[in-house]
Amino acid sequence: MESSSSSSSSSLLLRVMIFWMTISGQMQYIFAVSFGINYGQIANDLPSPARVARLLQSLNVNRVKLYDADPNVLSAFTNSNVEFIIGIGNENVQNMMDSSKAVAWLQQNVQPYISQTKIICITVGNEVLSGNDTVLMSNLLPAMQSVYEALQSLGLDKQVTVSTAHSFFILGNSFPPSAGSFQQDLIPYIQPILNFHSQTNSPFLINAYPFFAYKADPGSISLAYVLFQPNAGSTDPNTNLTYDNMLYAQIDSVYAAIKAVGFTDIDVRISETGWPSQGDSDEPGATLENAEVYNGNLLRRIAMNQGTPMKPSVPINVYVFALFNENMKPGPTSERNYGLFYPNGTPVYNVGLQEGYLSIYSSSPKSMVMSEVNFIVLIVIATLLQALSMLI
Structure with missing residues (x-):
């Protein structure tokens, strides 16, 4: 004693x-929440993958989504227990229709790492159906099927699923949520993809940004509603379900759209959502304060294991966009300012994440x-x- x-x-x-x-x-203050994050690398000033691995582990991030299959990143996360979604770019979708090329891609990008780095999903293409390339759109499902069959041939289909990330704009209607529906001209592409998801038990991934809705019509959309702040909410007249934020309404509108074409057994996950901390003069709402409120409140909802009004027992599955500000992304200023962190590892704003280890990533010797x-x-x-x- x-x-x-x-x-x-x-x-x-x-x-x-x-x-x-x-x-x-x-x-x-340590925010005890487990969440996913998008690790984009369209920048020339990012820290090494090894430093990123230590940063994410210090933040309790256990799910990472890549837009490629960067071997340096996958190697840096060896034995980290972080689950990875890796990506096959749009430029490589056609190649994946060839079974031998799909097998070769897996042998190069998955097999060498999967025993020590948890690769759980492969996305084939990104937002293909919201583009104008009808050949690419037609190639998408055959490429997904080919990659899945290649996984089966290598004995990896029980560990790794196959999906593709869609823009929220594939919906033709999203309000009220119960009346959610896909664009009619996209249904011939989407329905077979949904059948693939149903057969392979793989998730339907959607990139949903309430910021875009607010940016398009700030005069009619409540900022509090899109930022998860206290507000009067919106009631779906068909279900009498009340929504206190737009993201949950968007998720349920996707579930409704999927049900409308005949499927009820598919899991919807948010592969991207976020809010920019800076924007151009024609991007209302793109401020540091709003980004802090949106992502901070989102992480609190994730920590509560909340489900949506339509799926209350299914906790939302979200990948925040993005880890870093990416200085080489094209487009408006907002595109380069979605990061939770600056490239030197310091937070852009405080959303309650643990920051005790961040000084070792700082470029300042004084901090170290x-x-x-x-x-x-x-x-x-x-x-x-x-x-x-x-x-x-």
């Missing part, structure tokens, strides 16, 4: 450590020195108190 003097010393040690961490700025000094001081204090307890 521990002596009272030893207990007193231990208690004193704990108080001193807490005091030192507090005054040195190292005591951070201070972190080391804090650690050394704690060791000295602990050693002195241990010696003191032995003398008492």
Whole structure:
């Protein structure tokens, strides 16, 4: 049994450590939430994958979505228990229709890593059906089927699913949610894809951005409604279900659209959602404050294991966009400012995530020195108190 003097010393040690961490700025609020994040790399100033791996583990991020199958990233996350979605780009969809090329792609990009890095899903193409390339649209399902058959031939189909990420704009109607429907001209493409998902038990991935809806019509759409803030909400007249935020309404409109074409056994997941911290003059709502509120409130909803009004027992499955600001992305200013973090590892804003390890990613030597000094001081204090307890 521990002596009272030893207990007193231990208690004193704990108080001193807490005091030192507090005054040195190292005591951070840890947001206990497990969520997914998109790791885009259209930038020339990003940290190495090894540093990103340490950053994400310190933030308790256990799901990552890539837009390719970067071997440096997959190697950096060896034995990390992080689950990966990896991607086959639109430019490679046609090649994947060839079974031998699909097998070769898996042998190069999946087999060498899957024993130590958890690859759980492969996306074939990105937002293909919202584009204008009808050849690519026609090739999408055959390519998905070919990749799945290649997984089967390699004995990997029980570990890895096959999907594709869609833009929310494939919906022709999304309000009220119960009346959600796909664009009529896309149904010949979507219905067979949904049949594939049903047969292979793979998720339907959708990129949903309430920001785009607000940007298009800020005069009619409540900012509080899109930011998960207190508001009057919106009631679906067909179901009497009340929605207090747009993202949940969008998710349920996708479920309704899927049901309208004959499927009720497909899981809808949000492969992208986020809010830009900066935008052009014609991008209302693209502010740092709104980005902080949107993503912070979203993470709180995820932590609560909430489901949508239509699927209350199914917690939302979300991949936040994005990990870093990406300075080489084309398009409006907002496209380069969706990141939760700057490339040097410092947060763009505070959404309650653990930040205790971020200083080691900073480009500032001073930050690293201070972190080391804090650690050394704690060791000295602990050693002195241990010696003191032995003398008492």
